[in-house]
Amino acid sequence: NAGVTQTPKFRVLKTGQSMTLLCAQDMNHEYMYWYRQDPGMGLRLIHYSVGEGTTAKGEVPDGYNVSRLKKQNFLLGLESAAPSQTSVYFCASREQGASLGGQYFGAGTRLSVL
Amino acid sequence: DQQVKQNSPSLSVQEGRISILNCDYTNSMFDYFLWYKKYPAEGPTFLISISSIKDKNEDGRFTVFLNKSAKHLSLHIVPSQPGDSAVYFCAASGFRQFYFGTGTSLTVIP
Numbered sequence: 001n002a003g004v005t006q007t008p009k010f011r012v013l014k015t016g017q018s019m020t021l022l023c024a025q026d027m028n029h030e031y032m033y034w035y036r037q038d039p040g041m042g043l044r045l046i047h048y049s050v051g052e053g054t055t056a057k058g059e060v061p062d063g064y065n066v067s068r069l070k071k072q073n074f075l076l077g078l079e080s081a082a083p084s085q086t087s088v089y090f091c092a093s094r095e096q097g098a099s100l101g102g103q104y105f106g107a108g109t110r111l112s113v114l
Numbered sequence: 115d116q117q118v119k120q121n122s123p124s125l126s127v128q129e130g131r132i133s134i135l136n137c138d139y140t141n142s143m144f145d146y147f148l149w150y151k152k153y154p155a156e157g158p159t160f161l162i163s164i165s166s167i168k169d170k171n172e173d174g175r176f177t178v179f180l181n182k183s184a185k186h187l188s189l190h191i192v193p194s195q196p197g198d199s200a201v202y203f204c205a206a207s208g209f210r211q212f213y214f215g216t217g218t219s220l221t222v223i224p
């Protein structure tokens with residue numbers, strides 16, 4: 001029972017490089033989210049998706065793109081990485097209409113941009 | 115501007131005593147409020163939630179209280195156990211999005 005799986009777990013990039021973070025969930029959830037966590041800032045929403053083929057911006061979307069081509073996968077892309085994108089990234093999912101049940105989170109991806 | 119705030123970065127409590135974690139919010143349109151627990155190198159895990167139409171929800175040792183007039187919620191853990199030592203985040207839900215506080219690190223001393 002995997003739940004929410006994020007790959008990779010760690011990554012170091014140079015400024016200007018691109019990469020894609022993958023989130024996969026096996027719970028058939030409609031909603032998926034990407035957050036970043038920075039010291040003293042809590043978790044901030046980057047983008048989210050309410051279903052396959054749909055995406056929407058969150059609080060801090062600049063510099064990121066996302067795609068939800070399959071229901072179980074939510075990809076977060078950095079086209080040209082900047083040091084300000086050094087952070088821990090969390091993916092989460094939840095059932096539609098199940099706000100009180102909370103979200104299920106992956107273990108995180110630690111990204112450093114040099 | 116942060117819509118959900120946790121003003122205490124850390125809290126230490128003796129085992130067996132009550133832990134009280136606090137959270138304030140600014141947006142009166144939030145529908146639900148949640149608490150998550152996070153261990154190092156892991157993602158947050160859902161703990162307990164409360165709808166904006168309630169003022170209390172209890173689940174075992176955990177109780178969440180909501181004071182809408184003060185825009186304040188709190189999490190009570192009784193009795194506190196060493197395994198409760200973790201970072202606790204409060205979150206508020208509004209139109210499909212969730213807004214998180216900065217977290218409170220709880221240490222339960224055996």
